[in-house]
Amino acid sequence: MISYTELKFALTSLGLTNNPVIVHASLRAFGPIDGGAGTLIKILLASTRGVMMPSFTYTTMLIPEVGPPNNAINYGSQRDQNRLAEPFQSEMPVDKMMGVLPDILRKHPAAVRTFHPILSFCGVEMDATLASQTIFNPLAPIALLAEQDGWVLLLGVDHTVNTAIHYAEKLAGRKQFIRWALTPERVVECPNFPGDS
Template sequence: MVSVEEIGDGLRRLGLGSSSKVIVHSSLKSFGYVDGGAEAVCDALTETCGTVLAPAGTWDLTGIGPPPGTPRPHNGYAPAPTWEAFDEELDRATAFSLELPIDRELGRIPETLRLTRTPTRTAHPLFSYQAVGPAADQLLAAQRSDWPLGPIEELGRLDGDVLLLGVGHTANTTIHLAEQLLGRSRFYRYAKTGERVWSELPNVPGASHEFDAIEPALRSATRETTIGACRARKIPVADVLAAARRLILDDPTALLCSSADCRCAAARDQRLATLRGR
């Protein structure tokens, strides 16, 4: 059994404290049995760290495919074949609101943070973020509908850290920011934003299933401990951005798979098009 005190101790072993600013990617089950469950993890995070930024996306409820007649180069997502098919999908989706639950794929910890800490939350219809602590408003104000990863960019300016609790770099959205700054993984995606109303949203990131390949490049910058059964890692945002940038500058296909049917192929082609445009 893991207690809230043990989680707090583990976070402090990583060097985190009241002045820290972190983006948290997490898996509750990675800890083993936690006394107090996800709320205990939220207690430890908010009591130990100064500012906690966490994902709050609603893609599973609000996300829809592209409508007909919206071909975007290297977008990795085919438009609906007819307006009838698109309208059916739109009817099935849920219109975005700040009260929607967080996408279940993001885990129980961010949803529990939303329910128990009443954090500030951004209004991006697909890629929302939430934050608690002194720098919360500053981080969240950096998100725009056309630049969803703005809070991570601002976190980097504030010398913040990526905190991985029982998850790998496939959950590390900061790598997507490095991609996008180099013209890669900048997709147009679509969401339901009102009754029979949809919006086109640019610069939504793509696939991440090969991101664990960055680990050797980050070894020297990573501080690690074990909390219960959880592998907990802290890496400065600046180091993640720098390592991903070096890899992509050396190879446009870095951290991408080779499947022609995957969004990785579209991300690669975006990067190549950027290089050709120089």
């Protein structure tokens, strides 16, 4: 079992106390942590200037019957899944594919979550960064993080789960797509959706 002291020493030794971070983590890679995942959140907050994580919600996505060409989607292919779609609400859980840590951060009393119905982010001490996200610019928090000398912190995972790579792909001119999401009011178009890396 990893103790609070061991984990705090390891994260503090990275020297990120003046830097905001976006974190991707696999708790399974750590093994048991004394005090559980909440301990890791506490240490991250104490060891950095602010913590942000992707809190994506794919259960809100809809695939229409028709749409624009060259959009990397099979229109009309998810009729049954569309019936199960849930309207986005900020209190809905983070998709399980993102791991458990983002949902624990989302529940932190000081956490803020963005309102993008698919690609939301949550964070603590990251209010201005998170507020930069719009439906038209879902990766804006990563762009602002880069401007703030922010870091990508990968804990027990590799770059295959690094959301910041999507921002780099956008800067490199990679095609962005359109997706659709259910909200309490209506179905919304979500432009500038990154492709799968």
